[in-house]
Amino acid sequence: GSGPDGYPDTMSPMNKAVAEAIDAGIVVVSAAGNSGPGAKTIGSPADSARGITVGSVLDEHKVSGFSSRGPTEDGLVKPDVMAPGEYIISWGVPGSSLYRTAKAVENIRDMNDKQLIKLLKDKPRLIDALGLPKDILKKTPEERENLVKFALPPIYMPDPDHIAAPGTSFSSPEVAGIIANLKQAAPDATPDKIKNILMKTADDVGRKYNKYDEGSGLVDGQEALDKITAKRGRPKKA
Numbered sequence: 534g535s536g537p538d539g540y541p542d543t544m545s546p547m548n549k550a551v552a553e554a555i556d557a558g559i560v561v562v563s564a565a566g567n568s569g570p571g572a573k574t575i576g577s578p579a580d581s582a583r584g585i586t587v588g589s590v591l592d593e594h595k596v597s598g599f600s601s602r603g604p605t606e607d608g609l610v611k612p613d614v615m616a617p618g619e620y621i622i623s624w625g626v627p628g629s630s631l632y633r634t635a636k637a638v639e640n641i642r643d644m645n646d647k648q649l650i651k652l653l654k655d656k657p658r659l660i661d662a663l664g665l666p667k668d669i670l671k672k673t674p675e676e677r678e679n680l681v682k683f684a685l686p687p688i689y690m691p692d693p694d695h696i697a698a699p700g701t702s703f704s705s706p707e708v709a710g711i712i713a714n715l716k717q718a719a720p721d722a723t724p725d726k727i728k729n730i731l732m733k734t735a736d737d738v739g740r741k742y743n744k745y746d747e748g749s750g751l752v753d754g755q756e757a758l759d760k761i762t763a764k765r766g767r768p769k770k771a
Contacts, residue, residue: 535566535576535577536566537573537580538576539606540606541607542605545580547577548578551563551581552583555583560724561581562584562708564579564586564587564704565588565602565611565612565701565704566600567599567700569599569601572602572603573603574602575605580607587615587701588602588612588704588747589704590615590619590704591617594738595739596615597618597699599701610745611748613728613731614735614750614752616707616752617707620687620697620698621698621699622696624694624695625696641682649677649681653670663684665684707752711757715727715761727761732748733760734760735749735751737751
């Protein structure tokens with residue numbers, strides 16, 4: 534996912550490629566991006582009218598604060614659907630940017646107050662980067678620890694080989710996996726039909742969210758599979 538680029542859907546080179554892929558029968562899934570919660574934070578290729586744009590939720594009742602929101606620059610309703618995108622466990626790649634970030638966050642979580650003070654004095658830019666109050670060093674140890682550790686990114690390492698991290702880049706492949714199941718059950722289903730089924734079977738996340746926050750809601754893989762197999766005259770799964 535990326536931010537708005539100033540190109541309308543029909544003029545974006547990336548979105549033109551998305552349309553051609555869909556015309557060729559390929560289902561295209563895009564991450565909404567991680568620039569939320571502000572409106573109009575979805576860019577190419579997630580602002581493609583025909584592609585499937587996926588935002589992130591923490592659970593069935595909460596849209597992730599970072600998940601990018603619509604409308605698009607063309608005024609389209611995006612995202613289309615949502616999927617889990619916080620604390621998703623994946624392989625850690627030693628030396629990668631994400632791995633280094635996760636290690637740094639874990640180290641800060643383990644720091645005592647003296648270590649936190651030294652860190653903030655040595656790296657004052659962290660105060661702004663984490664959105665901490667300017668007088669953080671004058672707070673009580675308990676206040677300082679709560680403020681710093683609450684402001685850390687939602688990343689942790691369950692073990693040295695794995696990272697649990699947030700992002701719509703985790704949400705979108707989950708939907709791609711559901712689509713693989715749908716295509717296996719109904720090989721002749723078109724990309725537009727699959728998108729329509731995913732959106733019709735999605736579940737509303739909650740009243741406090743609008744269509745530009747959650748699209749049609751949280752994907753329901755089982756209901757989508759039941760619907761696509763029922764339309765082919767197959768019995769529903771128990």
